Amino acid sequence: MDKKTKLIHPKRVTFSGSNRPLIDPIYRSVKYTFDSLEEALADSHNDNFFEYSRDKNPTTFQLEKSCAELQNRECAVATSSGMSAMWAAILANIESGDRVLLFYESYAPTRKMVRQKLSRLGVKFSIVSIQNEAEIENAFALGDVKLVIYESLTNPMLFIPNHDLIIKLAKKYHAKTILDNTFLGLHNNLELEVDFFVHSLTKYANGHGDAMGGIIIGDKENLNQVRDYAVSLGATPDPEASYLILRGLKTYFVRYDIQSRTAQSIVNFLSNHKKVSKVYYPGKESQNFDQLIRHTDQFGGIISFDLDVSEKELFKFCDNLNIFTTAASLGSVESLVSPAKLFFGKDLKAEELAIASIGSGTVRISVGMESEDDLISDLSQALDQL
Ligand SMILES: Cc1ncc(COP(=O)(O)O)c(C=O)c1O
Numbered sequence: 001m002d003k004k005t006k007l008i009h010p011k012r013v014t015f016s017g018s019n020r021p022l023i024d025p026i027y028r029s030v031k032y033t034f035d036s037l038e039e040a041l042a043d044s045h046n047d048n049f050f051e052y053s054r055d056k057n058p059t060t061f062q063l064e065k066s067c068a069e070l071q072n073r074e075c076a077v078a079t080s081s082g083m084s085a086m087w088a089a090i091l092a093n094i095e096s097g098d099r100v101l102l103f104y105e106s107y108a109p110t111r112k113m114v115r116q117k118l119s120r121l122g123v124k125f126s127i128v129s130i131q132n133e134a135e136i137e138n139a140f141a142l143g144d145v146k147l148v149i150y151e152s153l154t155n156p157m158l159f160i161p162n163h164d165l166i167i168k169l170a171k172k173y174h175a176k177t178i179l180d181n182t183f184l185g186l187h188n189n190l191e192l193e194v195d196f197f198v199h200s201l202t203k204y205a206n207g208h209g210d211a212m213g214g215i216i217i218g219d220k221e222n223l224n225q226v227r228d229y230a231v232s233l234g235a236t237p238d239p240e241a242s243y244l245i246l247r248g249l250k251t252y253f254v255r256y257d258i259q260s261r262t263a264q265s266i267v268n269f270l271s272n273h274k275k276v277s278k279v280y281y282p283g284k285e286s287q288n289f290d291q292l293i294r295h296t297d298q299f300g301g302i303i304s305f306d307l308d309v310s311e312k313e314l315f316k317f318c319d320n321l322n323i324f325t326t327a328a329s330l331g332s333v334e335s336l337v338s339p340a341k342l343f344f345g346k347d348l349k350a351e352e353l354a355i356a357s358i359g360s361g362t363v364r365i366s367v368g369m370e371s372e373d374d375l376i377s378d379l380s381q382a383l384d385q386l
Helices: 003-008 037-043 058-070 082-091 108-121 133-141 163-172 220-233 239-249 252-271 289-293 311-320 340-344 350-355 372-384
Strands: 075-079 099-103 124-128 145-151 176-180 196-200 214-218 276-280 302-307 336-339 362-366
Touching: 058 075, 058 214, 058 239, 075 082, 075 220, 082 108, 082 145, 082 176, 082 196, 082 214, 082 220, 099 108, 099 133, 108 124, 124 133, 133 163, 145 163, 163 176, 196 220, 214 220, 252 276, 252 302, 252 372, 302 311, 311 336, 311 340, 311 362, 311 372, 336 340, 340 362
Parallel strands: 099 124, 099 145, 145 176, 176 196
Antiparallel strands: 075 214, 196 214, 276 302, 302 362, 336 362
8 A cells, every 4th residue: 555545544543452541532533434334324323323523423422411411411412602502492492483582681692692683584582571570471471482591590690580480381381491501500400390401611611711612401302403403503512622621521510619609708798898889699688599599509600799880980990800800701710800781781772781780880700710818809909999
């Protein structure tokens, strides 16, 4: 054989006997082959049969299995980002003429997807406040809601939904439910009878701010159609990203635990500070706290709070922080700060901002893995400068 051919078809490195790597390799191969086409056809329905990386990849499949296990569900479909996960979940469950129910308090790109993009395809929507039960009931009473999209703690203001009400009404009216569970993490809300959990894996799952991913988790039957859409959209993740997220997941519980504890100490500090007019973080007085506490006593590392200042002064406050870095993400090892209106409320009108409780002095922070004392000192010095 010529060297040119040998270079492309080299002798494979194999392992001797039971010798094997402790950490799985990243399966970069786009294509998967077989010795016999007949054998391949017979095997092609098996879970561990691979053909083409956009359809299925062993590294990504491992990520899907780990996430489904954490969320106590049968299976999962991983995607290239939280938003592509949301698109695949939504497209698989609506048709032109259907109505989607969503909430003013939701993550802005999800809100924009439904209000601005799906409506162009003939999908109707009702948008109400997650805090207003009468409005939720009225929306369902329209009779054509086919899909409800909501968040386990809303981004950015951390409101707790009334799961009991939403799930009961969704069942009554035969609507599917998508719960974006990113803020409470893959290990929480296990017993909720929602059809789909969606997560941005870019956040707590990866935890290091160096890979993007998303996932839809649910029962096999519900997920077949979702996988079909994810594959057709080409929204599957690169195996390198799947690997990084799998690596991040190994320290997931430790990080979520420390970030939740540090956040609680920061909430205590902010609640007693005279320049902070209101803190938004789950607590005994929060609406629907009884439902949250049934599932978890840790609420993650995101906190929002109001300062009685103009937007310009709020920007200065963000700039004056030394450890908290101004950036729009969350759930990573570095602590971040985001002015809420600028980063999450640009699409909302004044009255909608008021419903969502986002004011000119509202700020969201994401607590990382730095020392609690350093983070509190940093906030303290920036508050003193106001
Ligand atoms: C609650 C929530 N859902 C979905 C997303 C979208 O995730 P991604 O940025 O991975 O697309 C985000 C991103 O911040 C988020 O906070």
